[in-house]
Amino acid sequence: MKQRDISKPSDTLVAPARPGSRAIPAAAKVAMKSAQVDRYQHRIDRAQAEAAKARGYRKGRGTVEGPKGRFELTEHVDFDDGWGSGQTRFEDLVQRPTTVSEDQAKSVLTFNQSPDLGFDRSVNPYRGCEHGCTYCYARPSHAFMGLSAGLDFETKLFAKYDVARLLEDALRKPGYQVAPIALGTNTDPYQPIERELKLTSAILDVLDRCNHPVTIVTKSAGVLRDLDRLSDMARRGLVQVGLSVTTLDPGLSRLMEPRCSTPQRRIDAMQQLSDAGIPVRVMASPMIPGLNDCELESILSNARHAGARAASMIPLRLPLEVKDVFTEWLQANFPDRARRIMKQVTAMHGGRTYRAAFGDRMRGTGPLAHILRQRFEVACARNGLSEHLQPLRTDRFQPPEWTGDQLSLL
Numbered sequence: 001m002k003q004r005d006i007s008k009p010s011d012t013l014v015a016p017a018r019p020g021s022r023a024i025p026a027a028a029k030v031a032m033k034s035a036q037v038d039r040y041q042h043r044i045d046r047a048q049a050e051a052a053k054a055r056g057y058r059k060g061r062g063t064v065e066g067p068k069g070r071f072e073l074t075e076h077v078d079f080d081d082g083w084g085s086g087q088t089r090f091e092d093l094v095q096r097p098t099t100v101s102e103d104q105a106k107s108v109l110t111f112n113q114s115p116d117l118g119f120d121r122s123v124n125p126y127r128g129c130e131h132g133c134t135y136c137y138a139r140p141s142h143a144f145m146g147l148s149a150g151l152d153f154e155t156k157l158f159a160k161y162d163v164a165r166l167l168e169d170a171l172r173k174p175g176y177q178v179a180p181i182a183l184g185t186n187t188d189p190y191q192p193i194e195r196e197l198k199l200t201s202a203i204l205d206v207l208d209r210c211n212h213p214v215t216i217v218t219k220s221a222g223v224l225r226d227l228d229r230l231s232d233m234a235r236r237g238l239v240q241v242g243l244s245v246t247t248l249d250p251g252l253s254r255l256m257e258p259r260c261s262t263p264q265r266r267i268d269a270m271q272q273l274s275d276a277g278i279p280v281r282v283m284a285s286p287m288i289p290g291l292n293d294c295e296l297e298s299i300l301s302n303a304r305h306a307g308a309r310a311a312s313m314i315p316l317r318l319p320l321e322v323k324d325v326f327t328e329w330l331q332a333n334f335p336d337r338a339r340r341i342m343k344q345v346t347a348m349h350g351g352r353t354y355r356a357a358f359g360d361r362m363r364g365t366g367p368l369a370h371i372l373r374q375r376f377e378v379a380c381a382r383n384g385l386s387e388h389l390q391p392l393r394t395d396r397f398q399p400p401e402w403t404g405d406q407l408s409l410l
Contacts, residue, residue: 096155098130100193103158109170109181116362119182119215123167125199127158129187131219133257134329135286138186140320149321154259157193164202168400171210178397180213180240190220192259204229207238210400213392217242217283221261221269231276237393242281242312243270245299247292255333267306274307279389282308286316287372289344290337296372297379304383311385313376315364316345318353344368 103126111121128142132154139149147156160166170176183189189200204226207214216223216230216239223230223241233239247253248263261269273280282303287293300311318326330338342353348364349355355365363369380387 096151098155098157098193100157100159100197103127103160105160105162105166107170108160108163108166115358117182119185120179122182122185123163123203124184124186125160125163125189125197125203126187126191126193128153128156130154130157130191130193131188131257131260133219133260135256135288135316135318135322135326137317137319137322139322139325141186143321150325159193159197159199161197161199163199164206167203167206171206171212172399172402176399178212178394180215180392180394181207182215182217184217188218188220189216190218190222190225192222194220194222195225201226201229204233206400208233210398211236211238211396213238213394213397215240215242215392217244219244219257219260219266221265224269224272227272227276230273230278234276234278236396237390238396240279240281240389240392241273242283243273243303243308244283244285245303246284246286247295248298248302249292249295252292256329267302270303270306270308274309279310280306280308281310281312281389282385283312283314284376285312285314287313288316288341289348289368289372290341291334293372296375300376300379300383300385304385308385310387310389311376311380311383312387313372314362315348315369315372317349317361317364318345319356320354323353348372 108123108125109121110123113120127145129136129138136153139153142149142153142156145156145158147153183200183203189203194200204214206212208229214233218241223243230239230241243266245263245266246256250262250264253260253263260266270280270282282300284296284299284303287296296313303311316326327338327342330341334341346353347366348369349360350365355361363373379385
């Protein structure tokens with residue numbers, strides 16, 4: 001697949017003036033905001049960049065090769081046997097391209113009974129995600145394909161080309177009980193390949209035609225490509241959008257989530273979605289103590305100025321292979337604070353990097369998690385952000401018609 005350029009870092013975030021507020025000169029706004037954002041700048045010097053490169057990190061990727069899948073019996077390890085075989089090969093210097101294979105799924109609507117989640121069904125048009133977020137909890141899912149949670153997750157993608165038809169089949173089943181479908185729970189529905197494949201747009205077309213409610217979670221400003229459709233669905237009470245913002249610092253964002261939209265573009269997308277009447281939630285997740293948690297209040301404030309109505313926050317959790325992927329990335333990019341950060345992460349999960357117990361895995365435990373939750377609640381109250389959006393309507397749903405069905409006369 002054709003290689004894509006990483007979007008360039010944007011300028012500092014400047015919140016628009018609230019209605020009725022006193023006008024502030026543009027130069028003063030920039031100066032004020034620059035002073036705020038500079039507090040959070042994670043300056044990466046050339047030595048750190050070279051160290052990360054030496055460890056095998058490729059431009060635009062969030063990991064190196066990564067750990068082997070937990071179901072694999074063998075592992076490939078490079079070593080120098082004295083004949084030069086340990087030297088870097090030419091093909092290793094070339095940036096690995098993204099490939100997309102067909103996922104021949106027989107069904108696409110997945111149900112869950114987790115008390116930690118605000119939805120009971122979801123659709124994911126893709127497996128793997130080119131955004132390459134180093135902390136992504138979905139990385140271990142690639143092990144089921146016999147692939148690595150590291151670089152394979154970012155470069156060996158799978159697309160469910162027949163997702164629209166399979167979704168229609170699921171919604172036609174007798175006895176189907178309508179409830180909001182969550183879109184983008186395992187991989188981002190607006191990752192770069194969506195620009196060409198448009199599978200997410202095909203899903204929205206099905207849901208739009210049958211008046212089915214949907215919630216969308218993304219880190220991409222690409223959601224604006226469906227702005228007209230989403231605005232029309234919002235007028236019928238059928239859609240909500242959650243935009244994840246982990247940091248306001250474009251430098252840190254490029255390191256942690258190399259192919260996501262920049263923080264500025266995500267904030268701008270919130271503004272445009274809100275202006276179009278679409279309910280927007282800001283997701284300040286994950287919060288990583290000692291790395292981006294200092295930005296929590298600023299993220300919520302900027303999101304509120306951009307029109308977000310609700311907010312959520314989840315502390316960093318590192319299930320299965322994600323632990324090795326993240327700790328290796330942390331050591332390569334922030335060796336001076338890696339040990340301290342991991343110590344605080346484990347302190348929020350009972351001495352481990354992840355606890356799967358319901359009720360704890362999303363909120364964390366212990367004093368640090370409690371303080372983080374208090375800060376979040378205070379910031380939400382100060383900015384008028386709720387933890388919940390208005391429920392979506394389910395009474396408008398009409399099952400999709402079979403091809404050749406007669407139109408109703410009523």
